[in-house]
Amino acid sequence: MARTRLAADVREEVLYEAKGEARQAGHGAVEAEDLLLALSKRPEINSLGLDHGELLRALADEETRSLAAIGVVVPQFEPSGKPRATRRSALLGMGLSTSARNALVRALQESSKVGHQELTSRHLLLGVIAAEHGRVPRALKIAGIDIDELRSRI
Amino acid sequence: VAVPTTARPARHPLERTFLLLIYRRSGGIGRRARLRALWDVVLWGFESPLRHQPCTHNHAIRRVDSNRGVDSCRRGEGLPAGLNWGVTAARRVAPSGGREPPYGERTCEQRFDVPPPTPTNPVRNVKLTNGRQFPPCTRISCQYRLRGPQSKNRQLGLTDGQASTIVDTMTVKLPKNIEEPEEALAAVGALRRLADRLEDAAVEKAIEEGWSWAQVAEALGVTRQAVHKKHARRL
Numbered sequence: 371m372a373r374t375r376l377a378a379d380v381r382e383e384v385l386y387e388a389k390g391e392a393r394q395a396g397h398g399a400v401e402a403e404d405l406l407l408a409l410s411k412r413p414e415i416n417s418l419g420l421d422h423g424e425l426l427r428a429l430a431d432e433e434t435r436s437l438a439a440i441g442v443v444v445p446q447f448e449p450s451g452k453p454r455a456t457r458r459s460a461l462l463g464m465g466l467s468t469s470a471r472n473a474l475v476r477a478l479q480e481s482s483k484v485g486h487q488e489l490t491s492r493h494l495l496l497g498v499i500a501a502e503h504g505r506v507p508r509a510l511k512i513a514g515i516d517i518d519e520l521r522s523r524i
Numbered sequence: 525v526a527v528p529t530t531a532r533p534a535r536h537p538l539e540r541t542f543l544l545l546i547y548r549r550s551g552g553i554g555r556r557a558r559l560r561a562l563w564d565v566v567l568w569g570f571e572s573p574l575r576h577q578p579c580t581h582n583h584a585i586r587r588v589d590s591n592r593g594v595d596s597c598r599r600g601e602g603l604p605a606g607l608n609w610g611v612t613a614a615r616r617v618a619p620s621g622g623r624e625p626p627y628g629e630r631t632c633e634q635r636f637d638v639p640p641p642t643p644t645n646p647v648r649n650v651k652l653t654n655g656r657q658f659p660p661c662t663r664i665s666c667q668y669r670l671r672g673p674q675s676k677n678r679q680l681g682l683t684d685g686q687a688s689t690i691v692d693t694m695t696v697k698l699p700k701n702i703e704e705p706e707e708a709l710a711a712v713g714a715l716r717r718l719a720d721r722l723e724d725a726a727v728e729k730a731i732e733e734g735w736s737w738a739q740v741a742e743a744l745g746v747t748r749q750a751v752h753k754k755h756a757r758r759l
Contacts, residue, residue, distance in 0.1 A: 396720070504713075
């Protein structure tokens, strides 16, 4: 069985961008939402209606709403910008969180389903938005993006 | 003469230990070869019917069947006079009347003059007249020992007398405006991320101000190794 490989742009740009997003957000590891943000910087994904700034606002909004639901008001403070040392993946030089790992697994399944030998950014996006629960679907909902419709367009 | 055992007398804390010895009717571990010459002198000959192990039943008085020389340990039965081995009778003090036991040997009832506990009024809630809380008694046989509702199911000798102190207020109820578990779980995730960010910022500030890793770890309640592993690389 032929092994699916990461496309060059995913390997060298998307994951690198995701690492930067995680670092900026103060995450200890790359999360699924970091992958989504990194993907939205790609022109072929951006053309599907995913805007980086809009997603950032939606993610911040999601966090504020989640905390407000239990009566927590977040003080604004600067994230340190220095990520913690976590278990590192050889791919990134930074840990992959479970949500990101699941997204990658689903992306691999998507690409192998259609018989592709390469995992492209579109496959990765399919893997990221396939999550039923978590920050990504909540943020997409806040941003007013219909996931089913987005999937059909991909 | 059977001695009533319904009310237990005040006992020395070590009496349980002594009684275990008393309840052993012959020897400790088997019969001594040096006393072999005496074996056929005794009533029962070589095969001793007497108990060689201490009795672990929780009762004060033993019955000895003097006809057969067999002792039996039946709860609530008395020890015939003259077969009390001269020890148990001296330790048995009537709960009322007779010799007044020393303060340390008095029961909690005698010491504190409080009503016995009831299921609705457990001992721990009893306030003494001087305002102090009733001190817990840890004596195994004491009826004023702290007991929970499950005390009947506890083993007498192994379980600590202290009842569970888990406080109900530790449980957190979800706010009423949260209707779906998804919202609550999202809040949990958000709180975790917030705590992580806050910890990063706080540790960074502490290290900048010259705190040692040991001090930071102590303040966070984790080991020095843990905090160092988490933050040393990025700081």
